[in-house]
Amino acid sequence: MPYLAMGSGDLAALGILEDGYKPDLELDKAKELVRTAIHAGIMNDLASGNNIDICVITREGADYIRPYQVSEYTDKRKTKYKYGAGTTAVLTEKVVPVKLEVVEETVQRMDTA
Numbered sequence: 001m002p003y004l005a006m007g008s009g010d011l012a013a014l015g016i017l018e019d020g021y022k023p024d025l026e027l028d029k030a031k032e033l034v035r036t037a038i039h040a041g042i043m044n045d046l047a048s049g050n051n052i053d054i055c056v057i058t059r060e061g062a063d064y065i066r067p068y069q070v071s072e073y074t075d076k077r078k079t080k081y082k083y084g085a086g087t088t089a090v091l092t093e094k095v096v097p098v099k100l101e102v103v104e105e106t107v108q109r110m111d112t113a
Contacts, residue, residue, distance in 0.1 A: 009041025009048040016040045031056065035069055042071075 003021050005013035016037035025033065034054050042048040050071035056063045 005037065005041065007041065007048070009038075009045035011041075012044035013037040013041035027056070031065075031068070039069070 002023065003017045005017060007013075014037075017033065020033045020036070031054060035052055038052045038054070042050065042052070050073065051067045052069040052071075053064070053066040054068045056065065
């Protein structure tokens, strides 16, 4: 796959990627395309975050750029939310061990023709 979007804003992001992707994009133009796609996902989904972080993966390695863009939308909290230890009482506590079964995983290519 030349590009992929995942998460709650992926439909808006995929629309931008489908429109702007070219196999020979220069790095700066590719970063801007990804920024625009993530921004579309953020602005069209209430569950998405605000700031934009990207990771550029090349043969030389991975470059995490955080933040790539800080949100232009900020809000001031009207109240400080600090709760001391013991504010919420624990009524009961139960620890249940989880039984895991290790299975073999195989990958099959999907026929896209």
